[in-house]
Amino acid sequence: MKKIFKIIMFVFIGIIGIGVIGALLGDDDNADTNNSEPATAEASEEATEDGTEEDGTEDDASEDEATEEETEAEETEQTVKIGEPLDVNDIIFTVNGYSTSDTVGDQYLNETANGEFLLFEVSIENTRSEALTMNSDFFKLIAGGSTYESDSMYSVYLGDDSIIYESINPGLTLNGVIPFDVPPGLDLSDAVIQAQTGIFGTEKGEIDISE
Template sequence: MKKPFYKKWWFILIVAIIVLGAIGNMAGEDDATKEKDTKDKVETSAKAPENKDSSKDDKKDNVKEDKKEEIVGVGAPLEVGDAMFTLNGVELADQVGPSVLPTKASGKYIVLDVTYKNNGNKAVTIDSSFFKLKRGEKTYEADSVASMSANQGEDGNIQNSFFLQEVNPDMEIKGKVVFDLAPEVAESTDLQLQVQTGIWGTETGMINLK
């Protein structure tokens, strides 16, 4: 009596091969799925710090902008970095210096009475270039010769000329900074004094003249 075909050894072998192949495919798919899930998690975790850092950078930028935008008026001290600036007064003049040998303006002088204090830990060399007048997009530089003349007494002696003058920590100096401007500019009401720290002006502040 012959055995049914499904009991023959070759049939059993074929069925076994088919079953083992199916199991292998299923295992391969599971490994691929796990690998993809792991890769997605790694990429997601790697991207997360980037968003966090960018938000910190935005906050730092906003803080810098807020500090730069501080504006005070005449008589109010303004702290810029390790320096303290105070605009004590403003006047217009056609000439400055000793009456026997004055320096005359090409247009109209704006004479600023300024106090500078060094709150840092090292001596600072201050110059009239630390001061600029701003009107809209325009910038006006100080007249160094007129500034020296304005700080000269009738006896010819110069005090606190704001010309490459060294100021030690905790010391302050008071003197005059002069700008030679067109008369209509000098008499305008929207001029602002920009003060800065260092020759390159790494930090700046604004003081309204009126």
């Protein structure tokens, strides 16, 4: 009888022990689940904050780029009249006037235009801290929707008036003539001289020569 009672007691105690262990394991699982939920929420919040910060940074970068483009456009669009100085990145261009001619040069050494020459009297002042060498790419004539370039070959016949390949030291001004070979009687009602300081035209302005 005692053996049966002991067996019953062991079984009863075993059942209770299994129940206690199961309850403890259940609490641990719940605790892990509860702990993971805040971590997940925190991760989501951090991701959202990071995304917001990145979006904000991208927006700021876009605004900065737009501002820079607007500034560059404003610099490019500056326009002056004949006789007025045009400052393009510390190089001062002035068109003082112009004339027309069928030829350039003298009686011994000259060249005849394919159309007619427009000869622009210009002044270039160098306010930079280093010397500047002029070339024909610094000037373009824009008229009637067409762009005309100055040919350095014609400048050879201008003698002392030629400024092509001349060097301008800091603080000095160079005076000379820029020739353009254009169709006779070219309409200059909307014409401008485009002046630039680099061969790629990254820094430029316009001088209105319209009649």
